[in-house]
Amino acid sequence: MGTLDPSLVDGMPPFADLTPADLDFVLSLAKPVRYPKGTAVFAQGGTADSFFVLLHGHLQVVKLTPEGRQVVLRYVSPGEMFGIAVQTGRAAYPATAVAVADSIALAWPSDCWPALLTRCPALAAGIMRTVGSRLDEAHLRVVEMSTQEVERRVAHALVRLVRQAGRPVGEGIRIDFPITREDVAQMTGTTLHTVSRILSSWEQQGLVESGRQRIVVRDPDRLFALAERDGAR
Amino acid sequence: MGTLDPSLVDGMPPFADLTPADLDFVLSLAKPVRYPKGTAVFAQGGTADSFFVLLHGHLQVVKLTPEGRQVVLRYVSPGEMFGIAVQTGRAAYPATAVAVADSIALAWPSDCWPALLTRCPALAAGIMRTVGSRLDEAHLRVVEMSTQEVERRVAHALVRLVRQAGRPVGEGIRIDFPITREDVAQMTGTTLHTVSRILSSWEQQGLVESGRQRIVVRDPDRLFALAERDGAR
DNA sequence: CGTATACTTGAGCTTCCTCAACGACGGTGG
DNA sequence: CCACCGTCGTTGAGGAAGCTCAAGTATACG
Numbered sequence: 342m343g344t345l346d347p348s349l350v351d352g353m354p355p356f357a358d359l360t361p362a363d364l365d366f367v368l369s370l371a372k373p374v375r376y377p378k379g380t381a382v383f384a385q386g387g388t389a390d391s392f393f394v395l396l397h398g399h400l401q402v403v404k405l406t407p408e409g410r411q412v413v414l415r416y417v418s419p420g421e422m423f424g425i426a427v428q429t430g431r432a433a434y435p436a437t438a439v440a441v442a443d444s445i446a447l448a449w450p451s452d453c454w455p456a457l458l459t460r461c462p463a464l465a466a467g468i469m470r471t472v473g474s475r476l477d478e479a480h481l482r483v484v485e486m487s488t489q490e491v492e493r494r495v496a497h498a499l500v501r502l503v504r505q506a507g508r509p510v511g512e513g514i515r516i517d518f519p520i521t522r523e524d525v526a527q528m529t530g531t532t533l534h535t536v537s538r539i540l541s542s543w544e545q546q547g548l549v550e551s552g553r554q555r556i557v558v559r560d561p562d563r564l565f566a567l568a569e570r571d572g573a574r
Numbered sequence: 575m576g577t578l579d580p581s582l583v584d585g586m587p588p589f590a591d592l593t594p595a596d597l598d599f600v601l602s603l604a605k606p607v608r609y610p611k612g613t614a615v616f617a618q619g620g621t622a623d624s625f626f627v628l629l630h631g632h633l634q635v636v637k638l639t640p641e642g643r644q645v646v647l648r649y650v651s652p653g654e655m656f657g658i659a660v661q662t663g664r665a666a667y668p669a670t671a672v673a674v675a676d677s678i679a680l681a682w683p684s685d686c687w688p689a690l691l692t693r694c695p696a697l698a699a700g701i702m703r704t705v706g707s708r709l710d711e712a713h714l715r716v717v718e719m720s721t722q723e724v725e726r727r728v729a730h731a732l733v734r735l736v737r738q739a740g741r742p743v744g745e746g747i748r749i750d751f752p753i754t755r756e757d758v759a760q761m762t763g764t765t766l767h768t769v770s771r772i773l774s775s776w777e778q779q780g781l782v783e784s785g786r787q788r789i790v791v792r793d794p795d796r797l798f799a800l801a802e803r804d805g806a807r
Numbered sequence: 808c809g810t811a812t813a814c815t816t817g818a819g820c821t822t823c824c825t826c827a828a829c830g831a832c833g834g835t836g837g
Numbered sequence: 838c839c840a841c842c843g844t845c846g847t848t849g850a851g852g853a854a855g856c857t858c859a860a861g862t863a864t865a866c867g
Binding site (some may be wrong): 808809810811812813814815816817818819820821822823824825826827828829830831832833834835836837 | 838839840841842843844845846847848849850851852853854855856857858859860861862863864865866867
Binding site (some may be wrong): 754755756766767770771773774784785786787 | 812813814815816
């Protein structure tokens, strides 16, 4: 059995700076795995025995509170690493990753991380950058939740989704995976009712066009303005 | 001029695993700097030309929004690293660090990080763990702000402060640096008024005892229960 | 002793959540 | 192909948590 095609991870930040030989080595340790829609890649609290790069599809990363409430931490798009708990010295995954569309990921066993690291020290820097930008995003979200009202937070969430998983369609940009009002609510710390009202209002203003598990942004500029601009009506 | 006393960083996680010789090397590149109360160690947006370990005192790390609102990201206590932006590949500090008490820090020039890394690769893992746990904390805070009411968030903030900077006094544990209602509000995403009301109410219940820039927790157990327990009164 | 900064407390109001009911879409099986 | 049913979405009414506005009071520092 040959090694995987290097073009699979073409241009993915952590692997971009590797020599072809090193890349081959890295890929030789990985296994591609399919995750049909609805299946979990790993579960919060489970032993962190692998880390991943998403090749195809979309994942939702959720955190469950002791009281049973869910919060969506982020969505994973192709090209992104996820499940990188070993690298941060954690034995267990701090959240659950679920495929929201049929997905394929490359999986590395956690215990090959030391070998990878000695062979390609540059990987460490790449991971550091990744974790660093996750930290920035998390801090940004804390600031947002501390200072902005719900409508603006929802606008911001949609902007991020469009940037990350936007797919141009007829008249607008569509979020490229099924997403419910409840999902958006769990991203923004509100309720599905409030999200529904906001989307309804935006729909009347021609800002978005949405339906069952489907959101199409028709006017990205105005949405962006809503997210960024001052409380100015 | 000799090198710094290794006992300065005794038991500080990122340096714990270094050989005495390596530790000497690391310390030879650092300079101790004093930051009187009220002065900034670095400012948000400024070039990240140094990284630090706090030796003495306490810092507040704040993020400023475009609209001019402040959010307190964390407090730094002795032994903790801070300003580690180079390590995550950032050119500028994402937040401002201000001394809330007279403080002393060890400062390394950012450009000596590569040299440090080649000499002591183990440092990378230590930093990764640090950044990883910051990420966990940030995510925890997002979850908290999404799901818990203000009183509980304030309780949680106080618990963390007690753990991190609690100093036993006569009858209780005191937060070991000046902290205002406004500061607590900026940690929890609320207003100084609400914090004031909550502390007043807790004071009447004998839970805390507080005054101008001063908070003493008299009953840590009950405070902890307030922070962790279900909405059960 | 005066002034600046921090804290307290009340009253009213806004935002958003909760509760409730209904409507619509889409997949499944007859 | 149609009817059914589960899931998702919409919308209204009421209420509560916490913010805003507004005084007024204490504490430290010069």
